[in-house]
Amino acid sequence: MRPAAGAPVLTVSALSKRFGSFLALERVDLSVRQGEVRAIIGPNGAGKSTLMNVLSGQLVPDSGSIVFAGQRLEGRPPYQLARRKVGRAFQISSTFRRMTIYENMLAAHNAAAGRWFSLHPGRLRNMRAAVMADLEEIGLAHLAEQVVEDVSHGDRKRLEFGMVLAGRPRLLLLDEPTAGMGLQERHALIDLVLRQVRERGVTLLFVEHDIDVVFRAADYITVMALGKVFAEGRPEQIAANVQVQEIYLGSR
Amino acid sequence: MLLQQVLQGLMEGVTLFLIASGLTLIFGVSRIVNFAHGSFYMLGAFLTFQLHGRLWAGSVGGFLLTIVASALVVAALGVLFEFFVLRRVYRSEELMQLVITVGLVLIVEDAVRFIWGQDDVTVPVPAALQGALVVKGTYFPLYQLAIVLVGIAVLGAMWLALRYTRAGIILRAATDDRGMVALLGINQATVFTAVFAVGSFLAGLAGGLAAAFESVNFLLDSRIIVAAFIVVVIGGLGNLYGALLGALAVGVVKALGLLWAPRLSMVLIFLVMAAVLMTRTLRRGTE
């Protein structure tokens, strides 16, 4: 746990989203500092995934604003957010399944390099060293020639994470990154994530259900319930918060 | 003249609805785009021709029975296809599924050519329905009215079944959320087979009904499949009521088009479809 340093780099103000008559997000405010690791927790139906989907451009909010590094992000489609260095990993790992691990990472590098429309095969060949280096870092270099479809779930998640990082994002959004993983895999992934994030000074915002993982990783925690921000604080503060315990136990 | 064309349009709309509803049901539940649906329609028409006159020859009841019987045979063939072939590609990519159903189209087309030859066959309308209802000087052919009635009956039966029978409720649930239905302990494979059977039955039924007024030959499948897809796309894949609206709209537009701008009627339908698709996308905004 480090004290969060720096000025707020992500400011979410009065973000609201309704689906028909159901109010999924109600005037959510959030302020995240540069380089901070922020966890978003809360009981089911609290609006965590909706918040993530709005932040990553999958959903357009009804009202409110999202400002990141001085730019307004709300309502922008996902590909524009990616270009503005907002990285996102999907809850159900989303990769290019028919391609090999190497090609997946190559695609990520290709997109980040800026000349994705080039017709020179040489450019792809020149990326080889960088791609292999990235694969080394996430421990998948030995599987480079494997087709992603044939690879394990945990490896796919790591690949996706590596691809997201290849874009050198400044803000990283992860929606339940350890979902569907066993205990060991979970810790391994979160350690990998933290290491990369701290090394590069990336601001990380993630939704998690596993409290272990949350307390291990987060600098600061936002608790959501019923579409609103319920409580915020450092992990030890949240752990001691009786009301937070209640909303969790109450919803069982 | 106008009313006459409208009735004609409604009749074609009803047959389109029958085939489109099968197509949209199959997609709604199993996410399969069944290009062979036109082939089932064609088989229904040819089988009606083949069985014609064997069951209570000449009577309307016998005629109806013949059509239903052919539709049942088509459904049986559909089930065989689903069970032995389609099942293996449910988990494959959509393009693979396309190839499989296209393969069936080619096979059925040549099979039909082999069995019944290349020429048109005709199915005569039963004597009792050969006349027309004359209202204020306009002719309303009885057969067309009969088809519209059959369509209403089938629609009513479908509505009742979907609402009040267990099978119907399962079907609606499956369209909404396949996974959930599986979790409820209902065998997903059986649901898929059942819905394919129902879908192909409807296509065969439509073919049987249409046999009396369409020219029945081995190219019937390609003629109808495009219209069926247009209807399904206009109405929204998986949307039964959309299929109804779309079918009636296409049927009437086509009939009126034939009246006012005969050379452009098919183009008109494509333009209608394009317009519907584009306005729907523009309204939805970001994907």
Next chain:
Amino acid sequence: MNRDAPAAPPVAPPARDDPYRIRWLPVAAVGLVAASALLAGPPLIVFALTEVMIFALFATALNLLLSYSGMVSFGHAVYFGIAAYGVALSITRLGWPMWAGILAGPFVSAFFALVFGAFCVQLTAIYAAMLTLACSEVTFAVVFQWFELTRGESGISGHVPAMLGLAPGVYGLVVLAVTGASILALWRVVHSPLGLTIRAVGQNAARAAALGHSRRTVQLIAFVISGFFAGVAGTLFSVFHGNVFPDYLGTLITVNGLVMVLLGGLYNFSAGIYGAVLFKILDNLLAHYFQYWQLVIGLILMAVILVSPRGIGGAIQSLARRLPGGHR
């Protein structure tokens, strides 16, 4: 994790397996065989081979869409035929010299692909495919009905001497050169950064968007490239016969093209080539002896998907990979 193992240097694959290099030996061999057949063979073979090459290009252009960009085109013949009309009309109506008209053909196709594609990429899956069909059918109807401009059913002929007045074998060589260059250009597109982008968008548009790619822009680019080369094929075909008819935009060409790609196998660059050859064999040879050859194609398609989802092309590739000499 990997921190305990001694760091191994990243391993580059042997040059033979580098997917971004063309294996020139097989390509040159095929080219030589084709050239000799064209120069020395009987007219029947020359005509058949010329047509196969033209449709191999058409199918390869269509394959770019089907196998890589995630779009299905149900009306690709429109880009084949409109090029031919572009050639004919620019020569007869605009008074352009013959060569200018011929060169204009593919660009007319590209223009139509740009306009139609702009609408079609706003949709996805079957909806987009149906819109491509609509575009094709509407264009066909316009071409067919607008007698004053296109002479409708009668078509236009004589604007270009059939085969440019060359001997069939020589024109065949021209076709070989042009289709060869075009297919190589398409190969380069697929294996370039643009190709990787197209493949990414086609396989998983959401993940590609998360990487920064706009699905619509990328698919439109693929659509225009595909339309352009379909237009090259259409131009070659039209010059081959010295005429153009509405049927050049028609359903038959679209369907044949689709069947060729499907026969040749999806997700495979050479699908169009294998498919065109196979289709020609079935269409010409088989049709003489067995009039129900469509049934054979249907069975082949089914069998191929059930046994080897990557199609005949894929099966050949897997086989070739097992041979010691490297693969194509």
